[in-house]
Amino acid sequence: MSTSQKPKNRPFKAKSGKPGQESGRQGPPLDQGGGRRGRGRPDAEGNRGGRPPRGEDEGRQPKSNASAIGLSDLAPGRGNWRAKRQAAAIAGGASPYPLASSELLPAVEGERRRKPEDSTYTEPQRLHKVLAAAGIGSRREIEEWIVAGRISVNGEPADVGQKVGPGDRVRVNGKLMPIRFAVRIPRVVIYHKPEGEIVSRDDPEGRPTVFDRLPNLRKGRWIAVGRLDFNTSGLLLFVNDGDLANKLMHPRYELDREYAVRILGELDEAQRDVLLKGIELEDGIARFNTLLDGGGEGANHWYRVTLSEGRNREVRRMFEALGLTVSRLMRVRYGPVVLPSRLKRGMWEDMPVEQVCALAGLPKPDTAGGKGKRTAPQPRRTQPQAR
Numbered sequence: 001m002s003t004s005q006k007p008k009n010r011p012f013k014a015k016s017g018k019p020g021q022e023s024g025r026q027g028p029p030l031d032q033g034g035g036r037r038g039r040g041r042p043d044a045e046g047n048r049g050g051r052p053p054r055g056e057d058e059g060r061q062p063k064s065n066a067s068a069i070g071l072s073d074l075a076p077g078r079g080n081w082r083a084k085r086q087a088a089a090i091a092g093g094a095s096p097y098p099l100a101s102s103e104l105l106p107a108v109e110g111e112r113r114r115k116p117e118d119s120t121y122t123e124p125q126r127l128h129k130v131l132a133a134a135g136i137g138s139r140r141e142i143e144e145w146i147v148a149g150r151i152s153v154n155g156e157p158a159d160v161g162q163k164v165g166p167g168d169r170v171r172v173n174g175k176l177m178p179i180r181f182a183v184r185i186p187r188v189v190i191y192h193k194p195e196g197e198i199v200s201r202d203d204p205e206g207r208p209t210v211f212d213r214l215p216n217l218r219k220g221r222w223i224a225v226g227r228l229d230f231n232t233s234g235l236l237l238f239v240n241d242g243d244l245a246n247k248l249m250h251p252r253y254e255l256d257r258e259y260a261v262r263i264l265g266e267l268d269e270a271q272r273d274v275l276l277k278g279i280e281l282e283d284g285i286a287r288f289n290t291l292l293d294g295g296g297e298g299a300n301h302w303y304r305v306t307l308s309e310g311r312n313r314e315v316r317r318m319f320e321a322l323g324l325t326v327s328r329l330m331r332v333r334y335g336p337v338v339l340p341s342r343l344k345r346g347m348w349e350d351m352p353v354e355q356v357c358a359l360a361g362l363p364k365p366d367t368a369g370g371k372g373k374r375t376a377p378q379p380r381r382t383q384p385q386a387r
Contacts, residue, residue, distance in 0.1 A: 123184060124165035127151070127158055130179055136172060145172070183363065186241035188356050189214060189222070190337065193236045194345035199227045213346060213382045214238060225249055226257070226310045226334065234259070234331030235339040244360050248335065254308045255335035256289060259315055262328035266301045267291075271322050275305075279321050283311060286318055300327060335359075340379075347379045 294302030
């Protein structure tokens with residue numbers, strides 16, 4: 001009979017047992033101490049003896065490092081050799097808590113301990129992730145400690161999934177944990193907008209948009225600082241931080257916008273006074289902060305004007321209210337940022353980090369740690385994306 005023809009369900013036949021083994025048992029038997037056969041010496045009946053009893057000072061190594069920061073039972077007993085070793089070194093128990101992970105006693109010879117990661121965060125992170133990166137314990141252990149109420153944030157019991165950021169004080173069993181957060185530096189792009197592009201992501205007419213030329217962001221999106229008309233060119237700033245965008249655009253900060261305006265004809269003294277003192281428009285009074293003559297040839301004349309608002313087509317409407325036609329309009333400065341002469345139309349460049357920090361009111365980055373500085377900005381041209 002071949003192997004495939006043998007019956008699958010064969011009747012059970014009990015085998016003759018050996019001394020100390022039940023009939024039908026597969027594999028070596030367990031002794032009373034839980035160990036397998038082969039340990040110790042056989043007794044008169046052929047059975048193996050159990051493990052020798054443990055001493056008072058002998059215990060098993062804990063499965064986790066919870067005892068290393070005082071999250072396990074500190075009472076003497078089995079499985080608590082690390083806590084007893086630390087308790088003997090705390091000068092008779094002067095501190096109510098054992099040493100934290102950053103102050104552990106030197107490791108025993110031959111013992112390997114996980115080295116904490118030197119992590120510096122730029123954004124709020126989940127509490128269990130930060131503590132796990134610092135070598136306090138695994139994420140699952142830390143979540144259990146949070147549920148047990150042994151971790152606090154700013155004096156309040158922590159919650160599972162809670163995030164911590166700069167300024168938060170995290171304590172594990174009453175011990176302050178050193179968590180470092182670095183200031184997140186926004187990214188600012190200087191763009192020279194040409195005529196014929198709209199400052200909008202979606203246009204029903206399908207016209208080219210300035211966002212088609214910008215570099216891609218791994219996280220977040222570009223925010224345009226102010227707007228320029230379809231037929232207006234010049235400086236346009238893009239940031240990836242909402243707070244910085246609000247600081248640059250909100251009227252209470254009163255950042256000057258400077259424009260180079262070319263009109264047909266020249267202004268007389270009465271028209272200058274009206275533009276500087278204020279002229280009535282549909283949406284209220286509008287005025288220039290400064291108005292300088294830029295010269296010109298023929299019928300065209302250039303002027304440099306500044307104002308602290310960003311209303312829709314405000315500069316054009318102010319000249320049109322006096323019966324003058326604006327043939328060219330270009331923004332050359334926004335607050336402290338001046339349009340670089342090397343930046344041609346349709347090109348962009350990253351603002352240097354030092355200038356970004358000054359613009360956002362952040363401290364200058366520390367480059368003493370060996371990190372290389374960002375290279376000098378170079379004008380770039382991005383091909384418009386297919387729409």
